[in-house]
């Protein structure tokens with residue numbers, strides 16, 4: 020019996036991994052997809068034509084980048100549901116608007132007209148009864164010190180050159196955002212409670228937590 024069956028996780032589940040930059044979403048996506056034999060949906064950082072430009076000049080490129088991410092994320096959403104689920108997704112579509120677009124607008128690096136255009140588009144595409152929400156959002160949380168050291172360790176130059184205040188602001192916003200998020204059930208995992216790099220066996224403990232959490236939430240929803 021595989022881990023998915025052992026812990027009663029539906030074969031068609033769509034699980035999305037949320038959390039601030041560098042917290043460990045991609046690593047968790049790979050580990051869970053391997054453990055559950057699910058497909059993956061990753062953000063393609065290397066092929067993103069706006070990301071470097073954006074980090075160089077937020078004001079000029081924030082709108083272009085948000086539109087690009089929205090299109091990519093929406094295509095992925097469609098792909099996951101066309102396959103009939105069985106996916107682990109690296110970052111949810113909700114974070115684009117709830118964290119990034121909002122933060123750049125409130126900080127003045129996205130203007131009012133662009134923000135309104137973006138949110139109208141987001142709402143028309145996502146906030147409809149036809150938009151399928153994930154079955155579970157796993158929220159990865161950790162201290163800002165750990166996250167900053169992971170950003171350094173990973174070594175994406177544009178992120179390393181971004182002022183620390185940007186990451187502090189984002190970290191704070193994530194905490195506020197997740198406390199009021201209600202798009203789907205949320206399972207919180209603290210990054211100090213597992214170590215996927217040095218202890219691959221901990222995937223099974225995480226799968227076990229996911230299984231019991233999904234069982235609980237499906238009972239509560241009945």
Ligand SMILES: Nc1ncnc2c1ncn2[C@@H]1O[C@H](COP(=O)(O)OP(=O)(O)O)[C@@H](O)[C@H]1O
Nearest residue numbers: 040041042043044045046169172173214215216
């Ligand atoms: N459990 C972990 N323990 C230690 N380091 C980790 C762990 N998970 C991820 N990392 C490291 O942290 C950095 C960021 O991880 P990544 O999965 O790329 O984050 P994200 O996708 O959230 O931006 C990478 O260098 C990765 O190797």
Ligand SMILES: Nc1ncnc2c1ncn2[C@H]1C[C@H](O)[C@@H](COP(=O)(O)O)O1
Nearest residue numbers: 039040041062064084085088115119178
């Ligand atoms: N919606 C977004 N707006 C701005 N920047 C974004 C958005 N989504 C992702 N990003 C950035 C942040 C990181 O530099 C890379 C990849 O994110 P990661 O959390 O490392 O997977 O893209």
